[in-house]
């Protein structure tokens with residue numbers, strides 16, 4: 001299938017392009033002026049230039065596609081409000097209008113479990129109510145709703161909601177900060193909160209697998225939504241134990257109450273802001289995530305798409321840490 005992939009120059013996009021090529025599809029990469037497309041060119045994929053904020057540019061980009069996988073997004077938990085609306089919501093609208101202008105109907109929209117927010121009654125499935133915490137999640141939710149609404153105009157959508165994604169080449173992102181903060185700071189000596197709350201990462205190759213499976217099943221392009229994540233959730237203590245084994249450190253045993261962690265995070269966050277540095281873990285608001293579950297069911301995606309995560313968390317984290325070490329993000 002000839003598939004246009006937006007966000008192809010991003011973390012997930014690179015893996016998805018490779019997965020589509022492996023499965024015999026013909027991906028076409030949408031990149032921006034100034035995107036780093038070196039890797040895409042290396043694998044010999046056609047690159048077309050388009051920007052979600054420039055509706056006209058999208059019309060030519062979409063031409064001739066059998067389907068569009070829309071990954072491109074303003075992906076940040078600490079970004080500017082107007083950009084979420086402009087890129088994640090309006091950009092998705094412009095893309096769908098360009099598809100309709102070209103007679104392209106199939107859309108796989110990359111959402112996020114962040115649209116659901118914390119899961120008070122885990123494991124949450126696709127029918128769970130959506131209560132996003134961050135403006136990022138709100139914008140992805142508004143885009144989801146709009147994508148479903150465009151079915152009336154002829155778009156045939158499938159919505160994929162990955163949880164937090166990790167893997168080699170993931171930089172300046174939640175899992176990157178989680179791993180590197182554990183490796184590099186005294187945080188590795190403490191469990192923030194009870195350590196009993198669960199979260200669920202997913203390996204980037206498993207996300208690529210899920211998109212390819214959805215693409216190959218046209219019958220799910222009737223507005224179906226799929227949560228895509230790991231085999232199971234892990235509580236924070238288990239994740240710290242895994243990281244401790246990987247880094248050959250003693251696992252943390254002492255608990256730091258969330259309120260105290262917030263007091264410590266406040267000046268660190270302020271210093272990071274002054275230095276223009278980002279670290280999602282060292283933020284006051286982030287400390288609340290240690291008090292809630294983010295734990296999901298993959299029953300539907302297994303049953304309907306035949307999805308089966310290939311990576312166990314420990315194996316995937318080992319591979320990722322090795323990549324960070326080899327590329328100088330963590331001292332080896």
Ligand SMILES: NC(=O)c1ccc[n+]([C@@H]2O[C@H](COP(=O)([O-])OP(=O)(O)OC[C@H]3O[C@@H](n4cnc5c(N)ncnc54)[C@H](OP(=O)(O)O)[C@@H]3O)[C@@H](O)[C@H]2O)c1
Nearest residue numbers: 007009010011012032035051052071072073112162164165
């Ligand atoms: N990473 C996660 O943990 C995670 C979890 C759940 C869902 N998701 C979703 O997965 C998708 C891919 O995320 P990612 O981790 O691969 O993010 P990423 O590495 O930041 O990639 C974002 C991509 O979007 C492109 N982009 C941004 N603004 C654009 C615009 N105005 N027009 C066209 N392209 C634009 C970027 O292009 P440039 O290369 O030019 O910047 C880049 O290719 C996103 O929809 C995100 O919401 C991510």
